[in-house]
Amino acid sequence: MTARGIDQLDILIVTGDAYVDHAAFGPILIARFLEGRGYKVGVVAQPKWDDPSDIARMGAPRLFVGVSAGNLDSMLGKLTSQLKTRSEDQYTPGGERNQRPNRATLVYSNLCRAAFPGVPIVLGGIEASLRRIAHYDYWSDKVRRSMLLDAKADLLVFGMGEKPAWEIAQRLDAGKPLSALRDIRGTAHVLNSPKEWRPFADEPSRNVKDGKVLLLPSYEEVRGDRLAFAKMTGTFQKETNPGNARPLLQVHGDQAVYFNPPAHPLKEEEMDELYDLPFQRLPHPTYKQGVPAYKTVKDSIVTMRGCFGGCTFCSITEHEGRIIQSRSESSVLREIRQLSRMNSFSGTLTDIGGPTANMYKVRCKSEKIETACRRLSCLHPKVCSNLNTDHTPLLDLLGKVRKNKDVKHAYIASGIRYDLAEKSPEFIRVLAQHHTGGQVSVAPEHNNPDVLDKMKKPPIEAYERFVSSFCDASEKAGKEQHLVPYLITGHPGSTLSDAVDLALYLKRQGMRPRQVQDFIPTPMAIATAMYHTGYDPFTLEPVYSAKKLREKRMMKALVFYWDEQHWPLAREALLSLGKGHLIGRAADCLVPPDYGKTKSTAGKRSPQGPRSGPPRGPRSGTPRGRKPN
Ligand code: SF4
Numbered sequence: 001m002t003a004r005g006i007d008q009l010d011i012l013i014v015t016g017d018a019y020v021d022h023a024a025f026g027p028i029l030i031a032r033f034l035e036g037r038g039y040k041v042g043v044v045a046q047p048k049w050d051d052p053s054d055i056a057r058m059g060a061p062r063l064f065v066g067v068s069a070g071n072l073d074s075m076l077g078k079l080t081s082q083l084k085t086r087s088e089d090q091y092t093p094g095g096e097r098n099q100r101p102n103r104a105t106l107v108y109s110n111l112c113r114a115a116f117p118g119v120p121i122v123l124g125g126i127e128a129s130l131r132r133i134a135h136y137d138y139w140s141d142k143v144r145r146s147m148l149l150d151a152k153a154d155l156l157v158f159g160m161g162e163k164p165a166w167e168i169a170q171r172l173d174a175g176k177p178l179s180a181l182r183d184i185r186g187t188a189h190v191l192n193s194p195k196e197w198r199p200f201a202d203e204p205s206r207n208v209k210d211g212k213v214l215l216l217p218s219y220e221e222v223r224g225d226r227l228a229f230a231k232m233t234g235t236f237q238k239e240t241n242p243g244n245a246r247p248l249l250q251v252h253g254d255q256a257v258y259f260n261p262p263a264h265p266l267k268e269e270e271m272d273e274l275y276d277l278p279f280q281r282l283p284h285p286t287y288k289q290g291v292p293a294y295k296t297v298k299d300s301i302v303t304m305r306g307c308f309g310g311c312t313f314c315s316i317t318e319h320e321g322r323i324i325q326s327r328s329e330s331s332v333l334r335e336i337r338q339l340s341r342m343n344s345f346s347g348t349l350t351d352i353g354g355p356t357a358n359m360y361k362v363r364c365k366s367e368k369i370e371t372a373c374r375r376l377s378c379l380h381p382k383v384c385s386n387l388n389t390d391h392t393p394l395l396d397l398l399g400k401v402r403k404n405k406d407v408k409h410a411y412i413a414s415g416i417r418y419d420l421a422e423k424s425p426e427f428i429r430v431l432a433q434h435h436t437g438g439q440v441s442v443a444p445e446h447n448n449p450d451v452l453d454k455m456k457k458p459p460i461e462a463y464e465r466f467v468s469s470f471c472d473a474s475e476k477a478g479k480e481q482h483l484v485p486y487l488i489t490g491h492p493g494s495t496l497s498d499a500v501d502l503a504l505y506l507k508r509q510g511m512r513p514r515q516v517q518d519f520i521p522t523p524m525a526i527a528t529a530m531y532h533t534g535y536d537p538f539t540l541e542p543v544y545s546a547k548k549l550r551e552k553r554m555m556k557a558l559v560f561y562w563d564e565q566h567w568p569l570a571r572e573a574l575l576s577l578g579k580g581h582l583i584g585r586a587a588d589c590l591v592p593p594d595y596g597k598t599k600s601t602a603g604k605r606s607p608q609g610p611r612s613g614p615p616r617g618p619r620s621g622t623p624r625g626r627k628p629n
Contacts, residue, residue: 001042001058010039011169012061012116014108015125016100017070017091018287019045021280024297025091026125026161027068032277033162039063039169045284046092046099049107052115060116063172066165067112067153068125069104071293073523075139078102081490081518082549083139090296094289103127109151120178122168123148124157130315130524132158132188132259133236133250134219136229136532138521143223143532146250146257148188154178156188160305160320162274163263185242186263190255197256200249212246214239219252226533233529233537240318243371265306265323272331275302281342299339300351300413303332303397307355308362308387309417310377310456312526313491313519316355322378323370326361329397333404340406349407352398352435353414358421361393376526379419380456391424402434411437415486418442418466419458425469432473436481441515442466443486446494447505454493454530454543460505485511489555490519492530492545496573499555500582503570503590512562518552561590568594 001009011034015027023029028043035041042061048054070077070091078097080086088095101107105127112121131137131147148156155178157164164186171181182189191197200213216236222229239245245261266274281298283291304326307316332352339345354360364370364378365388378384401410412435421427431440444463446452452459467483474481489499506513521528529537531545546552554576557569570591574582582590 006040006042008040009042009058009061010034010063010173011041011066012058012064013041013043013066013068014047014055014112015043015045015068015070016074016104016108017045017293018093018099018291019043019284020291020294021282021284022294022297023275023277023279023302024071024293024300026071027066028279029274029277030066030068030124030161030165032279033274034165034169036273036277037166037169039173047108047111049101049111052111055108055111056115060119063169064120064122064154065112065116066122066124066157067105067108067128067151068123069108069127070100070125073127073130074100074102074104075137076520076522079139081520081552088292090293091291093283093287093291095292096289103147105131105147106151109153113152120155120168120172121151121153122155122157122165123151123153124161124165126315126319128156129158129319130522132156133216133248133257133524134222134229134232134252135523136521136528137523138528138531143219143229145219145252146188148190148257149252149255154189155181155184157186158188158259158319159186159262160266161186162266162270182258183260185260188257188259191249191258192255194254197249197251197258200258201251201256213258214246214248216248216250218250227535227540230529230533230535230537230540233526233533234540237318237376237526237537238374241322241371241373244374262321265321265325268326268328271305271325271327275327275331275335281339296350299345299349300353301332301335301339301349302354303327303352303357303360303394304354307359308378309356310375310380312454312456312530313488313522315522315525317376318524320355322376324359324361324363326393329393329400332397333400336401336404336407340404345406347406347408349401349410351413352401352410353412355414356417356420357412357414358391358394358416358424358427360397362390362420363388377456379417380458381453383419383423389420389423391421391427395424395427395430398430398435409437411435413437413441416440416442416466419462422462422465422469428466428469429473429476432470432479432481433477436474436479438480439482439484440470441484441486445486445488446491446498447502448494448498451491451494451498454536455488455491455527484515485513486515486517487513487559488517488519489559490546490552492519492527492543494546494555495544496546496551496555496558497577499558500574500577500579500590503558503561504582504588506559507561507590513559516556516559518556558590567591 013031031041031043042058089097092099137144167184217228217232222232242262242264248259250257306320306324308322365386378387447460521531530543554573557566560566
């Protein structure tokens with residue numbers, strides 16, 4: 001600050017991640033964006049949280065403090081689906097653990113309140129965004145209040161934060177009080193007494209500037225009543241299109257949280273502006289060890305944000321929005337030229353993509369229809385006839401990337417939405433010929449039609465068609481390439497028996513999956529509401545969810561039918577289902593007998609199953625970092 005002649009910051013950003021000056025790190029992107037708009041912005045990364053002095057090392061800012069847990073929900077980053085501590089934190093130098101507190105947003109916000117009395121506190125980032133209404137927290141098995149109330153902050157920014165953060169900065173800079181910041185899109189604020197919120201609650205159809213206020217079931221209702229929670233989720237999910245979303249209100253005791261409609265998506269020139277900001281593309285020079293997540297993004301290029309897939313286990317749509325926001329071709333090519341001038345660049349672009357690589361510049365045919373639409377997915381139950389599925393902009397972009405003489409390889413490691421890719425055989429051909437480093441990640445997730453329907457994923461036949469097209473294209477390109485299937489076990493709607501069927505399907509197909517995720521109910525996901533309530537939030541039909549950790553482990557073990565480490569638990573699962581006939585050496589068996597322990601029981605019913613300990617397989621120690629498709 002001294003070197004730059006800064007006496008006082010305008011805005012301070014506190015983040016639970018390490019400082020990596022790269023657009024893939026959300027709080028840093030916001031900091032650079034605000035700096036680009038003329039504000040003096042400082043960042044405190046991973047402050048100590050035992051007293052407020054560390055967070056206050058750059059002094060109190062003039063306008064506001066922005067608080068974020070970082071790129072991941074802090075509980076998701078710390079614990080696995082089996083509630084075990086992950087072996088490393090990908091967003092910390094050296095992958096070290098315990099560099100951020102649990103529910104970091106709350107802890108940092110309270111520290112800021114103590115360190116900077118009177119300075120407005122604004123929450124942002126994925127943790128605050130996805131915990132903005134009453135939500136189910138898997139790690140404590142509780143329905144928790146809106147994080148805004150527990151953090152005692154002034155405002156909460158949800159979704160992608162550039163526009164709301166800039167609007168907040170401008171209004172505060174103009175000397176407006178916090179009470180004049182209550183109508184900013186993409187923000188929520190607290191109404192502290194019934195006198196303030198009662199007019200909305202008594203008249204849910206009351207007109208406000210952007211439409212009508214919709215009353216969600218109260219925190220008290222959804223905490224005690226699972227059906228009310230499911231209904232809340234169904235209502236809330238239909239209010240996420242910025243084109244038609246209404247303001248929402250949720251009462252918590254004497255207080256209430258008021259949610260403005262989501263911010264409008266960024267236009268192409270606004271997206272370009274973000275990626276033209278002067279990122280160093282490096283971790284802070286004081287770090288002695290590498291930041292694992294940086295290695296993943298170091299040589300990758302983001303082309304778009306948002307996702308219209310609407311997969312129920314994923315919250316990208318809720319956070320980034322379902323309207324795709326793409327960069328211009330020239331902006332992407334400019335960034336690649338900058339990257340290729342860095343000494344560390346080897347000539348390989350490890351990824352060109354975003355949440356879904358082949359959604360670049362794909363949108364609804366009509367802005368008017370898009371604005372009015374309340375569908376949760378443009379792809380499920382089938383590709384919407386209004387979707388312009390043209391892959392030409394992506395193909396043109398990739399063609400120009402290939403012409404850059406400094407780029408030897410340009411891979412697509414982001415997920416491919418295969419029901420969309422099917423619409424462009426040329427894309428599949430180009431992908432197989434030029435943009436695959438031998439492996440392509442695709443996510444059938446399961447094979448059971450009912451489970452896939454609960455996930456809002458296409459039927460397995462769509463995956464099979466993609467496999468066939470990709471293999472043909474690879475053969476024509478003279479390349480031996482593989483598809484890496486991602487699968488989820490334990491998703492709501494799936495049973496142990498379904499896991500057996502999935503394993504048998506995989507075996508018949510000759511697939512030995514390595515990427516299998518035991519379902520984690522993350523805050524605000526639709527599948528989380530199914531898991532917690534036992535209801536589908538849209539049909540209100542009952543949905544089974546495996547809740548016992550051992551049952552979830554068994555499901556995963558079955559899908560790893562080919563891996564010896566998982567056999568004891570897979571055998572136990574088969575015996576518990578009376579499917580001992582699937583234990584054996586025959587081609588239609590899943591796992592071989594355990595001659596040492598289970599030979600005598602193989603093929604027989606055994607209510608308890610053999611005594612076997614937990615799987616000795618590799619611990620699911622890291623966030624998958626996977627794409628949501
Ligand atoms: S009309 Fe179809 S393509 Fe357009 S936004 Fe709605 S679901 Fe998507």
